[in-house]
Amino acid sequence: MGSPTAYCAEGLHTKPFLAIALKENFRCGAPCHGVHSAESRENPMLRLGYKASAEQFGPRELLDFSALAEQLGFESVFISDHFQPWRHTGGHAPSALAWLGALGARTSRILIGTSVLTPTFRYHPSVVAQVFGTLGALFPGRVILGVGSGESLNEIPSTAMQWPEMKERFARLREAVALIRKLWTEDRLTFEGEFYRTKDATIYDRPAKPVPIYIAAAGPMVAKYTGRVADGFICTSGKARALYTETLLPNLEAGLEVAKRAKEGIDRMIEMKVSFDTDRQRAKDDTRYWAALALSPEEKMGVEDPVQMEKLADALPVERAASRWIVSTDPDEHVEKIGEYVALGFRHLVFHAPGPDQARFLRLYAEHVLPKLRGRFG
Secondary structure, three states, rough: OOOOOOOOOOOHHHOOOOOOOOOOOOOOOOOOOOOOOOOOOOOOOOOEEEEOOOOOOOOOHHHHHHHHHHHHHEEEEEEEOOOOOOOOOOOOOHHHHHHHHHHHOOOOOEEEEEEEEEOOOOOOOOHHHHHHHHHHHHHHOOOEEOOOOOOOHHHHHHHHHOOOOOOHHHHHHHHHHHHHHHHHHOEEEEEEEEOOOOEEEEOOOOOOOOOOEEEEOOOOOHHHHHHOOOOOEEEEEOOOHHHHHHHHHHHHHHHHHHOHHHHHHHHOEEEEEEEOOOOOOHHHHHHHHHHHOOOOOOHHOOOOOOOHHHHHHHHHOHHHHHHHHHEEEOHHHHHHHHHHHHOOOOOOEEOOOOOOOHHHHHHHHHHHHHHHHHHHHH
8 A cells, every 4th residue: 555645643553542452353254255364253363464565675675575574473465566656766666466476486374465456547457357366376365455446656657547536446446346256256257347348258267265355445435345345454554543433444344234244254454554673763764765654635636756756755854754653662662552453453464664674674573572462462
């Protein structure tokens, strides 16, 4: 995901509240479309993952970091699918589709997926269905397709398109998800949609159980839709608490209720933005690379050029750049602040670290924070 949308500087983690472990799990129930965990409803467990930042590192580096994450006990790796990064200087944007194949071959246990991919503009949904059908066949039970409505930074430069309003982007997303699922379950599909068409299309290589589809939501309409149809829900940390408690999660549950699905019938995944180091100043300074996350919609409106985005981000003070992140040298402080999200029902935590030395972060977090999280929340 990684979209630099507006965030209240007084984010969720600035207002501690009781961190309780809610009884959630990751096994999909009807009408969910996949089983993506072995945990039982009686003994739900946290799933702790790693965010491979494709905007910051090249493909070989990301493979090394992700393989290390598996070795250190992380349970999932998700990659952002960007055509362009948020920064031009030192930026990267490897193909997530090609990279996931390499990651699956390099690893043996972790879940792998996108967080997120846009299946509506520079990719036709049928191509996405083919790619993830192949990945699912290669690595059965390990692949997740995470999707969203898109960002102009990626779609305009690659297609020179006119960026549509959210109404159209949301309609395209719904149609794309429906088409992808049909292609995974039907042969010789002729599809006549408002935006996409196929004629006698068959995905010949696909897993017996369809790849789970997770949907990223930042507002009420998409959150409710996610509750109705998705196998998983994706959002990011560091926003105002009311967004989660009054908008996203209530609408997610409303969608589940409309579809007559159990509350535990969907994986609640959140990208946790954390900067952890033994040196507090280093942890704080590491957030500078991702200062674009702190830009308001007004500040970044109409900016699709990484060069321009970089200039806007670099003008921000480090205090504002750090406002999206849990920045601390204290493992217990990280556990306490992360626990606020666990208390809201998030059981799949994917950690996004901002610094250049990802191997250092992974080792430190695996040693000092992950055991405490598992000990406290299961």
